[in-house]
Amino acid sequence: MDVDIVGRKGEVPDEVRARAKAKVEKIGRLAPVLERAEVRLAEDRDAPVAARKVCEVTMTGHGHTLRARAVAHELAEAVDKVVDKLEHQVERLKGKLLARSHPRRGLDTRTPPPGAPGELEGLEVLTGEPEANEAQPGPGASA
Numbered sequence: 001m002d003v004d005i006v007g008r009k010g011e012v013p014d015e016v017r018a019r020a021k022a023k024v025e026k027i028g029r030l031a032p033v034l035e036r037a038e039v040r041l042a043e044d045r046d047a048p049v050a051a052r053k054v055c056e057v058t059m060t061g062h063g064h065t066l067r068a069r070a071v072a073h074e075l076a077e078a079v080d081k082v083v084d085k086l087e088h089q090v091e092r093l094k095g096k097l098l099a100r101s102h103p104r105r106g107l108d109t110r111t112p113p114p115g116a117p118g119e120l121e122g123l124e125v126l127t128g129e130p131e132a133n134e135a136q137p138g139p140g141a142s143a
Helices: 014-030 075-101
Strands: 002-008 036-045 053-061 064-072
Touching: 002 064, 014 036, 014 053, 014 075, 036 075, 053 075, 064 075
Parallel strands: 002 036
Antiparallel strands: 036 053, 053 064
């Protein structure tokens, strides 16, 4: 997976950059259809102090786009929050892709519907008279 990390309105520490790259690459291994990720790390100076650091991630590939945004007091915390959001989105995407590629199990189109001709062949027809239905009494039956 190709991961681009962009810092806006400030410098991004190397340890945060490495952490973001490792976590986003891990998500890329969960969904191989996603080929590219862009991580934007910024500081919003107009926001309250508790939510100044912003992490935005956009992942694309094969016609699918996943986006997540998280704010926190520290950049590393914002990265962790955005990764949690992306993991949930990747699970939903994988579920959709698997449901589309695998047919449902209870619906087999090769078997004829109930009551179709040929389904009841080989079965013995019983009449309403018990004496006519019994060819021989079974073991333990009193005659």
